[in-house]
Every structure is written in structure tokens, then in C-alpha cells.
Amino acid sequence: MKIAIGIAGASGVIYAKRLIEYLEKKCELFVVISKTAEHIFKSEIGCEFKEFIKTKDIKIYDNDDFFSPLASGSFIVDAYVILPCSMKTLSAVANGYADTLITRFADVAIKQKRKLIISPRETPFSAIHLENMLKLARLGTSIIPPIPAFYSNPSDINGVIDFVVGKILDEIGIENSLYLRWGD
Ligand SMILES: Cc1cc2nc3c(=O)[nH]c(=O)nc-3n(C[C@H](O)[C@H](O)[C@H](O)COP(=O)(O)O)c2cc1C
Numbered sequence: 001m002k003i004a005i006g007i008a009g010a011s012g013v014i015y016a017k018r019l020i021e022y023l024e025k026k027c028e029l030f031v032v033i034s035k036t037a038e039h040i041f042k043s044e045i046g047c048e049f050k051e052f053i054k055t056k057d058i059k060i061y062d063n064d065d066f067f068s069p070l071a072s073g074s075f076i077v078d079a080y081v082i083l084p085c086s087m088k089t090l091s092a093v094a095n096g097y098a099d100t101l102i103t104r105f106a107d108v109a110i111k112q113k114r115k116l117i118i119s120p121r122e123t124p125f126s127a128i129h130l131e132n133m134l135k136l137a138r139l140g141t142s143i144i145p146p147i148p149a150f151y152s153n154p155s156d157i158n159g160v161i162d163f164v165v166g167k168i169l170d171e172i173g174i175e176n177s178l179y180l181r182w183g184d
Contacts, residue, residue: 001027001078003172004070006102009036010084010121012146013044017052018165019083026174029058030070030077032101034089063100070105073112079172080109084121084146087129093118093141094132110139117142117171119164142171152180 003023007016023029033041033049041049053060061068069075082089082102089102098104109116118141122129133143144167148160159179166178 001172001174002030002076003027004030004032004077004080004105006080006082006085006089006105007031007033007037007041007049008082008084008086008089008102009034009040010086011040011044012084012119012121013037013041014161015119015146015164015168016083017041017045018161019081019168020053020056020058022165022169022176022178023174024056024058029056030061030068031058032061032063032065032068032070032105034063034086034100034102036086061101063102065101066104068101070101071108073108077105077109077114079115079117080105081117081119081168081172082106083117083119083168085118087120087122087126087132090118090120090129090132090136094135110141113140115142115172116140117144117168119144119146119168121146144168144171151182154179 038049092103093106098107146164154160162178169176
């Protein structure tokens with residue numbers, strides 16, 4: 001599977017780190033990180049994003065690289081994920097304002113009717129944020145906010161992160177046992 005991952009400037013870049021770690025050996029990954037998200041990565045994870053990806057077999061594109069294959073609908077990707085997604089990037093996607101590679105690939109996903117998964121992170125959500133999510137949900141986008149559940153009995157923070165990442169993998173259609181399912 002080919003999967004595009006956009007990391008926007010919201011708190012919770014650790015979810016993207018975990019998704020990349022889980023998928024790097026299983027899929028072909030195309031990753032784009034915004035400038036602010038790079039700063040947040042350093043602040044929340046404690047290392048540079050460039051250091052993290054150094055040993056990873058993934059393709060990385062600058063967020064202003066519109067020559068990237070991800071910028072075109074003719075390049076077929078199985079799923080596009082924005083994790084976490086800032087309210088600014090959410091708004092751009094909801095309004096077709098494709099001024100970065102992340103917002104452009106989301107635009108491509110919508111126009112090509114491909115799987116788009118967005119994980120918006122903010123609290124509280126304003127009516128503007130909610131309207132943008134509703135607009136995208138009506139277009140078929142999966143809105144999976146990084147909200148943990150506790151029926152899976154997470155024993156630590158990793159369990160909380162794996163629940164959200166597991167839900168995203170479910171939506172992509174990748175079998176996983178990252179969290180304890182209800183009934184298991
Ligand atoms: C440390 C830090 C945390 C932030 N967390 C959030 C957040 O959780 N949600 C959000 O919508 N914006 C957050 N922002 C603001 C966005 O980064 C800002 O609106 C930026 O323009 C988003 O651009 P991007 O989506 O292209 O990365 C945060 C900024 C910083 C510096």
C-alpha cells in the first residue's frame with residue numbers, strides 16, 4: 001500500500017511518529033511535515049524530526065514542493081492521512097485552499113474520491129472548526145480526532161496513543177491489534 005502522511009502544526013505529533021514507526025516496514029510511506037510541526041516535534045518529542053527519520057525507509061517531501069508526486073491525482077495513493085491536523089490546515093482543506101503540499105494532497109484525495117483521514121486537534125472546538133469538520137465529513141473524509149477511549153484499558157500513555165493510531169489503521173484497512181477491541 002502507498003500511504004501519504006501529513007504532519008501539521010498541532011499538539012500530538014507523537015501520533016504521527018507512532019504511525020510512521022508502525023507502517024514503515026509494511027507500506028510505502030510518503031511523509032510531509034509543516035514548518036510549525038517540525039518545531040512542535042522538537043518540543044514534544046525532544047529530538048529533531050530530521051534525526052527521527054534518518055534511519056527510516058520513507059519518502060519525505062517539503063511542504064512547499066508542488067513538484068512532488070503527491071501533488072498530482074495521477075499518482076495513486078491508497079490513503080492520505082493528516083495527523084495531527086491543525087485548525088488552519090483543516091480550514092484550508094475544507095475550503096480547497098491548496099497552498100501547501102499537505103493541503104494540496106488532501107485536495108487531490110477529495111477530487112479523486114480517495115480515502116482521506118484527518119485527525120483534528122484543538123480544544124475547545126469553535127463553531128468554525130466544527131463547520132469545517134462537518135463539511136469534510138459530508139464529502140467522505142474520515143474525521144478521527146486524537147481522542148482516547150478507556151474501554152481498551154490503556155495501562156500507560158503508549159496505550160492511549162496506540163488506541164488512536166489503531167483506529168486510523170482500521171480506517172485505512174490495515175489489520176492491527178494496537179488496542180483491545182470491545183468484545184475481545
Ligand atoms: C507548540 C504549538 C502547539 C500548537 N498546537 C495547536 C493545536 O493543537 N491545534 C491547532 O489548531 N493549532 C495549534 N498550533 C498553532 C498552529 O501551529 C498554527 O495555526 C500554524 O499556522 C499551523 O500551520 P500548519 O497547519 O501549516 O502547520 C500550535 C502551535 C504551537 C507553536
